[in-house]
Amino acid sequence: MTMRETLDRQRQAFMAELPVSLSARTDRLRRAAAMIADNADRFCDALSEDFGHRSREQSMVTDIAGSIAPINHAIKHLDHWARPDKRSVQFPLGLLGAKAWVEYQPKGVVGVIAPWNFPVNLVMGPIAGAFAAGNRVMVKTSEFTPRTAALFEEVVSDYFPSEELAFFSGGPEVGKAFAELPFDHLLFTGATAIGRHILHAAADNLTPVTLELGGKSPVIVGRSADLYQATERVALGKMLNAGQICLAPDYMLVPAEAEERVVDGLKQAASAMYPTLLANPDYTSIINDRHFQRLNDWLDDARAKGATIDQVNPANEDFGSTNARKMPLTIVRDATDDMTVMQEEIFGPILPIRRYDTTDGAIEEVNRRPRPLGLYYFGRDEAERRRVLDRTISGGVSLDDVIFHVSMEELPFGGIGPSGMGAYHGRDGFRTFSHARAVFKQAKLDVAKLAGIKPPYGPATIKAVRRQMKG
Known part of the structure; x- marks a missing residue:
């Protein structure tokens, strides 16, 4: 199946599922953690082969435990993160029982372009936030870690249908085509120079982008x-x-x-x-x-x-x-x-x-x-x-x-300017991969008339204007 076909199928499945229940999100998070835990030894072997040698204990800390911990954190806090935020209402439309709140909706299909230096952790960290927010995910893995990429493609079908999570590998041409897909959000981790190209590629689709770059710290x-x-x-x-x-x-x-x-x-x-x-x-x-x-x-x-x-x-x-x-x-x-x-x-x-x-x-x-x-x-x-x-x-x-x-x-992770754009991890990741949807519910009474903002205008209108201008 091509990348575009996978995107279309994921989006269709996403729209058919709405609203995405917290139980469905938790189930995906648990399967994501199981995918890594069940295959931990194989991932460590693949990482070491890709690097020529990579410390097994380091891989367990940074890429295995470091992938499962944020998933477990999301499972623990998901109910709190997903609650609507109550917001205050202002005069005059806030009179007599009007209400306002923010709901966090999933965006749809999230694309993740992962780097080679932590090629498990920097796949699974974004997946934790994206799944918690209720999205489907497509991942482009690095061509510099082909064994790790191949292992992801091998094991993912044991835990997820392609409509939920899919992996793609290949060189710069595949990466370019991936970045040009009309995702609902795209996260790229890598070099600043490539980040500029990713931003250009996403611009034609007005795809919101999170860039995790680097620089001289x-x-x-x-x-x-x-x-x-x-x-x-x-x-x-x-x-x-x-x-x-x-x-x-x-x-x-x-x-x-x-x-x-x-x-x-x-x-x-x-x-x-x-x-x-x-x-x-x-x-x-x-x-x-x-x-x-x-x-x-x-x-x-x-x-x-x-x-x-x-x-x-x-x-x-x-x-x-x-x-x-x-x-x-x-x-x-x-x-x-x-x-x-x-x-x-x-x-x-x-x-x-x-x-x-x-x-x-x-x-x-x-x-x-x-x-x-x-x-x-x-x-x-x-x-x-x-x-x-x-x-x-x-x-x-x-x-x-x-x-x-x-x-x-619970700290946002991200850069600023040449070192990145946007942030994720924990609650901030949940919100990065969510759409903050404003909802306003008006009272039953004719508030517009009472507030003087309904024609024909008159003294009540002037009074309302003066009150708003006073702050």
């Missing part, structure tokens, strides 16, 4: 920070999935006098977590040869332009003698604006460090770059923390940690 280390804690948490976040995370800390801003201690802390933390790398089952490979070469080319560029490159290689392993595509944490000191690592989102275990003299200087550094998906601040100085929050704009923030605001289901 900064870490500001305040002078009051616990450097041991800060460097350990940055190293943990940077090396998770080998840095292939849209929210990974992309560069660090550190007080000039603390740079040496920050570098030492990063090295100690990385060495403690990963005493070896090449044969370490906990450490993930770079996804493919193209991205591995890209990262090495960017390091060559930085080195040629005067950077100091520190590889954290505690066991002195020979990375040049293997095709495992494993890359150690690589610290880039003296990083300058003309280096590619300071111009592009890195998406790998490379961490530039920049010095600052004042907090306002660090804030200015953040603000002269495109608005990032995440921003991270470490420090105990409450006034400085407040100043960083007030004077910067980003999709989200983690304080005294990195990345993990994304795990809070």
